[in-house]
Every structure is written in structure tokens, then in C-alpha cells.
Amino acid sequence: MHLIVTCCNRSSARAGRFTRHAVVAAALACVSLATPASAFASLGGTPESVDADRLRSQGSLVAIVRTEAFTRHELRTATGTTIREYVSPGGTVFAVTWQGPWLPDLRQVLGSYFDEYERAVRTRTRRTRGVVQIAEPNFVVVTSGHQRSFSGRAFVPSLAPAGVRAEALR
Amino acid sequence: MMLRAFIAAALFAQAVTPRCDASNTASTNFQDIVVNAGPANNYINGAFTTVTVCVPGQSTCQTIDGVLVDTGSTGVRILANRLAGLALSPQTDASGGTMAECAQFADGFTWGPVVTADVRLGGEQASGIAIQSIGASAFSVPADCANTGTEEDTLTALGANGVLGVGPFAEDCGPACTFAGASNPGIYYTCRSGICTATTQALARQVQHPVRKFATDNNGVSIQLPSIAAGGAATVSGMIRFGIGTQGNNGLGSATVLTLDPAGNFTTIYAGQSYGSSYIDSGSNGIFFLDAATTSLPMCRVNTDFYCPLVPQTFAATNQGINGATSPVTFTVVSVDTLSNTINASSGVAGPNPGSFDWGLAFFYGRTVFTAIEGQSTPGGTGPYFAY
Numbered sequence: 001m002h003l004i005v006t007c008c009n010r011s012s013a014r015a016g017r018f019t020r021h022a023v024v025a026a027a028l029a030c031v032s033l034a035t036p037a038s039a040f041a042s043l044g045g046t047p048e049s050v051d052a053d054r055l056r057s058q059g060s061l062v063a064i065v066r067t068e069a070f071t072r073h074e075l076r077t078a079t080g081t082t083i084r085e086y087v088s089p090g091g092t093v094f095a096v097t098w099q100g101p102w103l104p105d106l107r108q109v110l111g112s113y114f115d116e117y118e119r120a121v122r123t124r125t126r127r128t129r130g131v132v133q134i135a136e137p138n139f140v141v142v143t144s145g146h147q148r149s150f151s152g153r154a155f156v157p158s159l160a161p162a163g164v165r166a167e168a169l170r
Numbered sequence: 171m172m173l174r175a176f177i178a179a180a181l182f183a184q185a186v187t188p189r190c191d192a193s194n195t196a197s198t199n200f201q202d203i204v205v206n207a208g209p210a211n212n213y214i215n216g217a218f219t220t221v222t223v224c225v226p227g228q229s230t231c232q233t234i235d236g237v238l239v240d241t242g243s244t245g246v247r248i249l250a251n252r253l254a255g256l257a258l259s260p261q262t263d264a265s266g267g268t269m270a271e272c273a274q275f276a277d278g279f280t281w282g283p284v285v286t287a288d289v290r291l292g293g294e295q296a297s298g299i300a301i302q303s304i305g306a307s308a309f310s311v312p313a314d315c316a317n318t319g320t321e322e323d324t325l326t327a328l329g330a331n332g333v334l335g336v337g338p339f340a341e342d343c344g345p346a347c348t349f350a351g352a353s354n355p356g357i358y359y360t361c362r363s364g365i366c367t368a369t370t371q372a373l374a375r376q377v378q379h380p381v382r383k384f385a386t387d388n389n390g391v392s393i394q395l396p397s398i399a400a401g402g403a404a405t406v407s408g409m410i411r412f413g414i415g416t417q418g419n420n421g422l423g424s425a426t427v428l429t430l431d432p433a434g435n436f437t438t439i440y441a442g443q444s445y446g447s448s449y450i451d452s453g454s455n456g457i458f459f460l461d462a463a464t465t466s467l468p469m470c471r472v473n474t475d476f477y478c479p480l481v482p483q484t485f486a487a488t489n490q491g492i493n494g495a496t497s498p499v500t501f502t503v504v505s506v507d508t509l510s511n512t513i514n515a516s517s518g519v520a521g522p523n524p525g526s527f528d529w530g531l532a533f534f535y536g537r538t539v540f541t542a543i544e545g546q547s548t549p550g551g552t553g554p555y556f557a558y
Binding site: 079080105121135149161 | 214216238242243246273274275276277278314316317318319320327330335339342348351352353354355357400417433434435447449451453454455456457461462463464469473474475476521522523524525526528532547
């Protein structure tokens with residue numbers, strides 16, 4: 001599966017933010033060659049979507065760590081934020097964490113859950129600031145930090161391998 | 171009341187009298203803050219104050235209340251409709267594009283043009299600085315910006331008429347925004363015909379820490395709130411002072427100076443573990459720390475951002491600066507769901523924050539908390555640091 005990581009070379013990583021649409025278009029073409037059904041989303045998606053994240057953030061894959069319960073793909077975006085994506089043995093991204101000076105593209109890393117996240121943020125009972133904790137029945141996300149230092153974690157319990165808790169993911 | 175009348179008179183005198191030599195005329199270096207439900211009537215533990223924004227060099231001003239005091243960000247941001255009637259010039263770039271900003275916060279973003287204004291706080295003024303006009307309708311939110319979270323460009327969404335960012339950084343973005351290429355985080359945009367694209371922004375043109383641009387008292391701020399009863403309070407009055415050790419009323423005293431890493435963080439030690447991305451943020455409602463599994467605190471059912479212990483739980487931790495200085499803290503967590511809606515201030519508000527401690531406004535009650543600006547010298551050393 002991880003061969004896909006090498007499909008597009010990393011020369012695009014320095015191509016410049018301001019031509020990103022062209023870079024992403026090229027990246028999409030490339031990914032789709034390798035994976036016809038490539039999902040351009042991360043949480044709830046396939047391992048291929050991890051690579052879509054890398055390309056969209058013009059980052060690099062810095063580590064793949066395998067445990068008995070899951071495989072962790074660690075990306076570093078060009079802006080210096082670390083994104084870790086947790087893939088179940090069944091091949092689904094069940095959790096994503098991020099930490100760094102700038103927020104990641106949350107629509108990209110949360111995928112189909114982004115709209116649910118945004119709706120939940122807007123409908124909280126009392127105004128909170130600084131930290132947001134969303135606990136939907138099938139989707140848990142916490143984001144925190146301040147200017148120049150952000151972190152967060154999104155977790156889909158129903159997709160997680162048995163025995164893996166959100167708290168164990170960093 | 172007498173004191174307030176005196177302060178009002180002093181402020182008025184400051185506003186209309188041409189400034190004398192700053193070396194022998196002390197400025198009024200403080201103003202009131204208040205913890206209440208805020209202008210949107212939906213806040214708990216929000217500290218609000220008043221900011222006066224003026225057309226540069228003129229006496230045409232707008233005074234905006236309900237502005238959140240935030241040590242977790244840098245710069246003045248005001249809802250565009252609160253600036254209506256003030257002819258503030260938008261900042262433009264070399265090619266004539268209008269500059270706008272997507273300012274990132276943990277819970278969302280503010281979007282709007284960068285404008286140039288004089289900002290008055292207490293008796294002091296930051297002249298001709300860049301501020302953000304939030305949600306000005308001429309510019310629609312670019313997709314890159316919208317994808318970072320939830321838009322906070324209305325009173326309801328922001329919960330405030332603006333944000334007074336008085337954190338440890340001199341500018342909101344810093345060096346990262348000055349570089350072209352993929353490393354640029356895409357905070358500043360240039361707009362033409364309603365289309366905005368990310369661009370670079372020099373430090374001096376970024377949204378500035380207003381206090382750093384004062385003529386005096388420009389090395390930091392302190393925020394003082396009184397202790398409050400365990401059951402909380404509807405309203406709490408406090409003070410923000412400008413400058414650290416620059417006048418008789420803003421000395422560090424016995425406060426411990428905790429210097430910060432380049433990200434603006436120090437370390438909190440709890441139960442033998444060190445959490446290195448910890449910080450003090452008056453713009454956070456509560457003390458957000460660790461998670462339910464680590465703290466054994468249940469989450470609230472209604473206010474799902476917060477912890478809700480069945481009975482109040484007390485915790486002890488130690489904050490440690492990059493300089494090695496340490497300062498112990500104890501705090502008690504209460505159930506936010508059981509706080510009445512008339513309670514807008516409580517030292518027991520807390521919630522999760524995996525892997526770190528965010529010492530939010532709940533931490534400020536009964537303390538004076540100093541925030542020194544990066545690169546500025548103070549009697550406690552050069553900023554950035556927090557001290558309390």
C-alpha cells in the first residue's frame with residue numbers, strides 16, 4: 001500500500017503555495033493512476049487518502065509506525081505542522097491528530113466529518129474559546145491551542161480497532 | 171465612584187491635551203475589564219474591555235465595548251459593523267491589491283481586511299497600526315481559509331465585538347508569513363475584484379500588538395482579577411495594566427517569571443509527567459487540561475467542552491518556564507452543567523486538552539498575570555514570558 005507514497009516525487013513540495021491548485025490537480029491525476037477509487041478525504045477514508053493529505057499540504061511522509069492494533073502515518077506539512085493518521089488493520093483511517101504552529105486543512109483531514117464538526121461547533125450551548133470538544137455519537141474531536149501553537153485530535157470510535165482508545169493516540 | 175470619576179477625568183484630559191515629554195508625564199496605563207456574559211450574552215469566563223479606534227492622526231474615533239481580552243493571540247480585531255462610520259484605509263500591497271487576513275484560532279477563524287488605525291487604550295495610543303476589520307462583506311472567505319475551521323465573523327459566532335490580542339508575540343503571524351512558497355501558512359491575502367489569494371506580509375505590516383506600539387509602557391501587560399466565591403459570580407471587575415515595571419502600579423513584585431519557547435509555551439508538570447505545550451490564555455474560558463481518562467473527570471452532558479465532576483475535584487500541578495523557574499498551582503474543578511445561567515464567572519471551569527495545560531481565565535481569579543512581549547526588556551528579563 002505504501003508504494004503509493006512514492007508515486008509522486010516530492011519536488012512539488014517546494015513548488016510554492018500560490019500555485020497550489022495546479023499542484024493539487026497534478027497530484028490528483030497521479031494518485032488516481034495508482035488508485036482508481038482514490039478518496040480525497042482522510043478521516044474515514046482509505047490509506048490512499050493519507051497520501052492525498054500529504055500532497056495537498058505539500059508535505060512529506062516522515063514515518064510509518066506499525067503496531068499490532070494500527071498503522072500510524074506521520075506527515076509533516078510544508079508549514080511545519082505534524083499530522084498523524086491512524087489506519088486500522090481493515091484499511092480505514094479511524095483517527096487523525098495534528099500539532100504545530102498552524103492549523104491543517106481541516107476539511108481535508110476530517111474529510112466527510114468536517115461539515116458535522118462545523119455544525120457541532122456552531123450549536124454549542126455556551127460560548128467556549130481556546131478549546132473545542134465535540135462529542136457526537138460517532139465522532140469525537142478536540143482542538144486547542146493559541147496563535148502559533150495548535151493541536152487537535154479526531155476519532156471515530158466505530159472505525160477504531162477493538163481496545164484502541166482516543167487517549168492513547170498522540 | 172470618586173476614583174472612577176477621577177479616572178474618567180484623567181482619561182479625558184489625556185485625550186484632548188497634546189502629549190508632553192513622555193519622560194516626565196506618566197500616561198494613564200490601565201483600564202477596566204469585566205467578566206460577564208459578553209455582548210452576545212453567551213460567554214462564561216470571558217474578560218471584556220473597551221477599545222477606542224481612530225482614523226490615523228485624527229480625532230474621528232469609535233469606542234467599542236465588549237472586546238475580549240486575549241493573551242492567546244496578538245492584535246486588535248473588531249467586527250466590521252462596529253467600525254462603520256470610521257473611514258479607515260485598507261492596507262494595500264505594491265500591486266494595488268487590498269490586504270485581508272485569515273486569523274487562525276483553535277475554535278475557528280476571523281476573516282476580513284487589514285486596515286490602518288490609531289488604537290487607544292487607557293491614556294495611551296498605538297499610532298497607525300494594522301488591525302483586522304472582521305467580516306467586511308466586500309471580501310468573501312477564500313476556500314483555503316474556510317477549510318481551517320468555523321467562521322467567527324459575527325457577534326453571535328465570535329461572542330464579542332472584537333478581540334484585543336495582548337499575547338507574548340509582537341505580531342500575529344511573525345516570520346512565517348514573510349516567506350513566499352509552501353512554508354507560508356497562508357494567513358495574509360491580497361484581494362482584487364473580490365478574489366483573494368494568499369501572499370507574503372512583512373512583519374511591520376502584520377497585525378500588531380497594540381501595546382508594543384505605545385510610546386511608553388510598551389513591554390507587556392498585566393491582567394488582574396479578584397478572587398471569587400466557589401459558587402461563581404455574575405460579574406467580576408478587574409484591571410488591565412500596560413507596561414511591566416514601568417510605573418509604580420505595574421511592577422512584577424514577587425511574581426515568578428516563566429520564559430517561553432518559540433511557540434509561546436512552557437511546561438506544566440502533573441503527576442510526575444511533563445506537558446511541554448502548556449500556556450496561559452485569558453481568551454480560553456477555563457483550565458483545559460489532559461483528558462477524561464488521565465484526570466478521571468467525567469465530561470459534561472450539556473456543555474460538552476467541559477468536565478463535570480459529581481463533586482468538586484482539586485488538582486495540583488507545577489508550571490516550569492524554559493528558564494527553569496517553577497511555580498506551583500492548585501485548582502478545583504466544578505461541574506459546568508450545574509452552574510446556573512446567571513453565573514458568568516467561575517474559577518472551577520475546566521475541560522479537556524489532550525497532552526497539555528491551557529491556563530484559561532479561570533486561572534486568573536485572585537492573581538495578577540503578566541505577559542511580556544517578545545524582544546522587549548523588562549525588570550524580569552527580556553520577553554516573551556508569562557509571570558504570576
